[in-house]
Amino acid sequence: MRGHLFLLIGPSGSGKTTLIQEVRKVLPAVRFIPTTTTRKPRPGEEHGREYFFASDEEFDALIEREDLLEWQWVHGNRYGTSRQRFEEAIASGVLGITSIDVLGGIAVKAAFPDDSTSIFVRPSSPQELRRRLVARGDTPGEDLERRMERVEMEFAQQGRCDAIVTNDDGHLEAALERLIEIMRPYLP
Numbered sequence: 001m002r003g004h005l006f007l008l009i010g011p012s013g014s015g016k017t018t019l020i021q022e023v024r025k026v027l028p029a030v031r032f033i034p035t036t037t038t039r040k041p042r043p044g045e046e047h048g049r050e051y052f053f054a055s056d057e058e059f060d061a062l063i064e065r066e067d068l069l070e071w072q073w074v075h076g077n078r079y080g081t082s083r084q085r086f087e088e089a090i091a092s093g094v095l096g097i098t099s100i101d102v103l104g105g106i107a108v109k110a111a112f113p114d115d116s117t118s119i120f121v122r123p124s125s126p127q128e129l130r131r132r133l134v135a136r137g138d139t140p141g142e143d144l145e146r147r148m149e150r151v152e153m154e155f156a157q158q159g160r161c162d163a164i165v166t167n168d169d170g171h172l173e174a175a176l177e178r179l180i181e182i183m184r185p186y187l188p
């Protein structure tokens with residue numbers, strides 16, 4: 001059986017990571033596929049689990065070798081997806097899930113049109129996003145403002161995704177149900 005990639009797209013703080021954790025509790029066969037970033041690990045994050053953490057030089061080398069299917073500057077750091085990691089997952093029947101920004105998600109979907117589903121995770125309002133990011137431990141300041149600036153651009157692209165999951169404050173369960181419904185046709 002061919003695998004499938006579920007691309008969770010949306011602004012930082014929309015709930016992609018939370019939904020990935022929750023969906024994997026219900027569907028343990030779904031595997032998280034980490035991407036690569038030059039951002040420094042947050043407390044508790046491990047190399048190869050949340051991300052493959054790379055130095056600027058290592059990331060330059062990945063670009064030079066054309067290992068990355070796409071890469072983007074997001075909030076002052078670079079993030080990219082390994083073409084090989086996705087190809088291997090699909091070929092070996094893995095149901096993979098990953099979190100990606102909107103431009104990257106659209107690029108990955110274009111590369112694997114039949115083997116991926118792009119899913120926009122939408123919070124109810126930008127104010128809610130700001131509150132969630134602060135609650136998560138992001139310090140108010142330049143970095144948080146940079147994240148908020150991207151929100152408008154990301155919202156404008158949501159119509160280009162295959163599906164939309166609304167993740168309203170306090171309604172994680174409903175968002176999870178909707179996500180599973182979208183994934184169901186690809187489950188064994």
Ligand code: ADP
Pocket residue numbers: 010011012013014015016017018019099132133135136167168169170171172173175
């Ligand atoms: P992302 O991966 O999209 O950046 P996270 O999953 O890290 O977002 O979520 C950001 C914060 O919002 C986390 O603290 C998370 O616990 C919280 N959160 C996610 N979904 C909901 C929800 N439906 N209601 C309330 N808080 C939520």
Ligand code: 5GP
Pocket residue numbers: 010011012016035036039070071072074079080081099100101102103104105
């Ligand atoms: P964070 O730093 O909060 O973990 O992630 C910042 C943003 O980068 C999130 O929107 C996340 O989905 C996105 N992202 C993670 N990996 C990739 C990737 O490989 N490519 C692109 N384009 N975006 C990514």
